[in-house]
Amino acid sequence: MDQGGAGLRxxxxxxxxxxxxxxxxxxxxxxxxxGTTLEDVxxxxxxxxxxxxxxxxxxxxxxxxxxxxxxxxxAEVLADAPAGDPPVRALRAAFxxxxxxxxxxxxxxxRRFRIMMGSPSVPRLIAxxxxxxxxxxxxxxxxxxxxxxxxxLVYRAFDTFExxxxxxxxxxxxxxxxxxxxxxxxxxx
Amino acid sequence: MDQGGAGLRxxxxxxxxxxxxxxxxxxxxxxxxxGTTLEDVxxxxxxxxxxxxxxxxxxxxxxxxxxxxxxxxxAEVLADAPAGDPPVRALRAAFxxxxxxxxxxxxxxxRRFRIMMGSPSVPRLIAxxxxxxxxxxxxxxxxxxxxxxxxxLVYRAFDTFExxxxxxxxxxxxxxxxxxxxxxxxxxx
DNA sequence: CTGAATTCTTGCAGTCACTGCACTAGAGTG
DNA sequence: CACTCTAGTGCAGTGACTGCAAGAATTCAG
Numbered sequence: 383m384d385q386g387g388a389g390l391r392x393x394x395x396x397x398x399x400x401x402x403x404x405x406x407x408x409x410x411x412x413x414x415x416x417g418t419t420l421e422d423v424x425x426x427x428x429x430x431x432x433x434x435x436x437x438x439x440x441x442x443x444x445x446x447x448x449x450x451x452x453x454x455x456x457a458e459v460l461a462d463a464p465a466g467d468p469p470v471r472a473l474r475a476a477f478x479x480x481x482x483x484x485x486x487x488x489x490x491x492x493r494r495f496r497i498m499m500g501s502p503s504v505p506r507l508i509a510x511x512x513x514x515x516x517x518x519x520x521x522x523x524x525x526x527x528x529x530x531x532x533x534x535l536v537y538r539a540f541d542t543f544e545x546x547x548x549x550x551x552x553x554x555x556x557x558x559x560x561x562x563x564x565x566x567x568x569x570x571x
Numbered sequence: 572m573d574q575g576g577a578g579l580r581x582x583x584x585x586x587x588x589x590x591x592x593x594x595x596x597x598x599x600x601x602x603x604x605x606g607t608t609l610e611d612v613x614x615x616x617x618x619x620x621x622x623x624x625x626x627x628x629x630x631x632x633x634x635x636x637x638x639x640x641x642x643x644x645x646a647e648v649l650a651d652a653p654a655g656d657p658p659v660r661a662l663r664a665a666f667x668x669x670x671x672x673x674x675x676x677x678x679x680x681x682r683r684f685r686i687m688m689g690s691p692s693v694p695r696l697i698a699x700x701x702x703x704x705x706x707x708x709x710x711x712x713x714x715x716x717x718x719x720x721x722x723x724l725v726y727r728a729f730d731t732f733e734x735x736x737x738x739x740x741x742x743x744x745x746x747x748x749x750x751x752x753x754x755x756x757x758x759x760x
Numbered sequence: 761c762t763g764a765a766t767t768c769t770t771g772c773a774g775t776c777a778c779t780g781c782a783c784t785a786g787a788g789t790g
Numbered sequence: 791c792a793c794t795c796t797a798g799t800g801c802a803g804t805g806a807c808t809g810c811a812a813g814a815a816t817t818c819a820g
Contacts, residue, residue: 391767391816419805430770435807580787584797609777619799624778766817775808781801789794 399437402427406444410497415445445497588626591616595633596679599686604634634686 405426409418420441424431438444594615598607609630613620627633 389817394816395768420807421805431806432771432808433769436768439807441806578788580797583787587798608775621779621800622798625797628778630777762820764817764819766815768813768815770811770813772810772812773808774810775806777804777806779802779804781803782799783801784799785797787794787796790792 398427398429398433402429402434402437403444406441407493407497410445411493415441415497445494587616587618587622591618591623591626592633595630596682596686599634600682604630604686634683 402423406418406423409422409426412418413422420434421431423441423444424434427434591612595607595612598611598615601607602611609623610620612630612633613623616623
């Protein structure tokens with residue numbers, strides 16, 4: 383009986399995973415991402431703090447895991463893309479594909495989206511996007527040995543950016559402060 | 572005498588700041604960003620660990636501070652932009668402006684660039700850029716109450732992205748793994 | 761059904777980024 | 791030479807995250 387979930391073990395695991403996700407999302411909404419500690423989440427999910435890391439590699443991943451999983455999906459789709467296709471086109475196809483799944487999970491995704499927008503991480507991503515254009519130009523500049531005019535390259539990068547996003551992105555641009563997001567990022571070896 | 576640098580105090584401060592920056596960049600190149608602790612940097616710069624945070628808000632900022640400062644510059648330029656200008660155009664102008672300064676600091680910037688490319692933070696930014704397109708579409712979707720087809724919106728976002736970046740970005744797209752960067756990010760209230 | 765192999769969960773101790781607080785030494789000022 | 795202000799520092803603490811090893815539950819052999 384129960385051919386859907388394999389063994390007791392796996393079902394249990396799935397249940398815990400969901401418990402963590404739910405607890406975390408609830409708390410993040412109530413107290414904010416940074417105002418919630420791992421201990422809070424663990425307590426709410428009724429697990430030991432240490433156990434959390436058997437399910438998610440980091441606190442952030444509870445919110446982003448979906449993206450992670452979907453990006454995994456994207457990797458597959460990308461693999462199927464015609465070899466000649468320009469990478470951005472392949473990416474677009476992949477994301478579009480995944481987007482369909484989004485519509486099936488409207489509620490939880492909107493929720494996640496709201497958390498992301500309320501978290502300082504988002505400004506970070508926005509800044510990241512802007513810097514990406516900058517870095518693209520920089521990369522060209524480096525590859526070029528610094529011969530071509532950087533301002534020219536940057537101008538071109540943003541030019542394309544502008545023509546591209548104009549129709550989609552039209553709300554006021556948040557003033558870049560240079561602070562971006564990070565509160566206390568930690569990294570290791 | 573010495574009308575360039577104000578008082579002894581300010582000159583000292585500037586010297587320390589540079590010492591930190593140099594020490595950090597050296598160590599990051601040698602041992603990698605994550606393989607270098609704040610203590611290492613402080614020791615190399617001959618300051619107390621605590622003092623580091625009087626100069627940079629975070630470890631990351633030693634590498635990114637330049638962007639930070641330049642973004643500050645950008646804010647100014649943005650303020651001067653004609654009111655009617657679309658935001659992206661204003662941004663472009665600002666970045667182009669700042670880019671000129673880049674060419675004057677070629678060496679240190681190329682160095683910084685190399686560190687960034689070798690650090691896991693970069694994949695993160697790249698992922699951020701891709702997600703930015705996705706989120707732009709998502710925002711529209713949310714604003715729209717989920718009525719318009721998400722795949723359609725995503726498709727359009729990437730379409731513009733493609734047309735925009737095609738001429739600039741043409742190296743193979745790194746396979747998204749979903750892991751992105753974060754080692755041990757820390758945030759607080 | 762029972763004992764072994766496997767897999768979790770958890771606690772413990774430790775690392776490291778980062779913060780608030782309080783103290784001290786030295787620079788700027790009159 | 792006081793007097794103020796501030797930057798450098800030490801200390802204690804928070805919180806994310808890790809490796810390790812013990813203990814509990816699950817699956818698997820026999």
